[in-house]
Amino acid sequence: MTVSESIIPPKISSKEQAQKLIDEHDNFLFDCDGVIWLDEKLIPGVLSTIEYLQSKNKRYVFVTNNSSKSRQNYVEKFQRLGFKGITKDMIYPTCYAATFNLKEHLKVPEGSKIWVLGDSGIEDELREANYIPVGGTDDRLNAPFDPHHELLKVDPDVKAVVVGSTKDFNYMRIASTLQYLLHDNKSIPFIGANIDRSYPSDGLILPAGGSVVNYMQYTADRDFINVGKPSTTLLDVILEHSRFDKEKTIMVGDTLYTDIKFGNDGQLANSLLVFSGGTTKQYFDHFLTTSYKQEETKSMIPSCYIESFGDIIDLIN
């Protein structure tokens, strides 16, 4: 099968195309892992390209499905990597999206306990919003499984469950989380911080938070509220907070089913795929030949692509 010419997105490969991409958009939404950095390593050219955007008075925010770190932690990471002028209100990790959802959509009162399966980013954001995180990084959950463990008994004051990325995924944690998800006829709200299957790290592809969330969904046999990309609820929050006009906004990401779908479902002006993270050109070509006719994958086709967002500055200079 060959792909019809009309659905192959263009590659940004000339100075004119790169300049047009910058000129046509006032606002940029960036994924982080695989677009800005790989772990602690900045992707070459990205910092200069973002400084160029700054010099052109473009506005931008970062939206990541990684819930492990709080917005404050991200501010520090951006500083560490040499970025200037990145403030908390420009960063949307899903630990913040989860907290925002609890407060603004689910109307869970401040002061409530929230059960966490995930890292300290979720706990930090919950505390900042005046919730009381329980579970999470609690040392007692590092113990080998014991059916009589105190944390397997449901605390009736817990008003919601938030599940996100963690490397501390052991049987005590999933067993205790399951008690809350099943409690009272499965009535406690279940928030999933992301649906990402994997992420690139140190030359490896590693399991991401979506694998944790989906594990809990399967064992509890109930759906979760996805507060991460591609949720259009999250996009609406960002657009409203930042006062971005959709028609002048582009989403830049390395993952088709989260980043690109997020931009397309949200009807942003454009979506730009990069190959500096978890998606390879080879995979993308295969995706286009096998998926372009299927209704559910149409929304994952980007408007255009480039090897790396850092290449923009090289093309322009």
Ligand SMILES: [Mg+2]
């Ligand atoms: Mg990514």
